[in-house]
Amino acid sequence: xVNVGDVLYLFVxxxxxxxxxxxxxxxxxxxxxSLASFYVNTEINLNxxxxxxxxxxxIELNPSDYPFLRHISYLDCTKMVIRSKSEYxxxxxxxxxxxxxxxxxxQLEFFRQIIREVPTIKGKIVKKFGFFDN
Numbered sequence: 157x158v159n160v161g162d163v164l165y166l167f168v169x170x171x172x173x174x175x176x177x178x179x180x181x182x183x184x185x186x187x188x189x190s191l192a193s194f195y196v197n198t199e200i201n202l203n204x205x206x207x208x209x210x211x212x213x214x215i216e217l218n219p220s221d222y223p224f225l226r227h228i229s230y231l232d233c234t235k236m237v238i239r240s241k242s243e244y245x246x247x248x249x250x251x252x253x254x255x256x257x258x259x260x261x262x263q264l265e266f267f268r269q270i271i272r273e274v275p276t277i278k279g280k281i282v283k284k285f286g287f288f289d290n
Contacts, residue, residue: 213276
């Protein structure tokens with residue numbers, strides 16, 4: 157079962173090229189149908205690298221705080237990837253090792269606060285995925 161705050165490491169096909177990626181699950185719809193996830197990148201996303209407003213939403217992750225990482229990485233909070241909760245529940249049920257970390261409550265709240273501010277994600281989407289709930 158996938159929960160808000162889980163960090164997963166799985167092969168994903170919606171990257172170029174498709175590859176194994178870490179992603180943070182930071183929200184879920186009230187009906188538990190869809191998850192809001194965000195990718196971890198080794199560098200700041202080149203699509204926003206030249207936009208100072210968006211660069212600040214690529215949050216540095218230090219391996220000392222996130223022990224599954226081997227080097228400093230970045231959580232790209234500018235692009236939400238919506239996933240089927242039932243599909244990922246099944247994946248995790250079959251491969252529990254896919255969940256590599258559970259965010260601490262303060263880490264989760266930190267990222268959820270950032271998502272509430274990101275200009276590339278509409279307010280109604282942020283609300284739909286429960287980012288205003290405590």
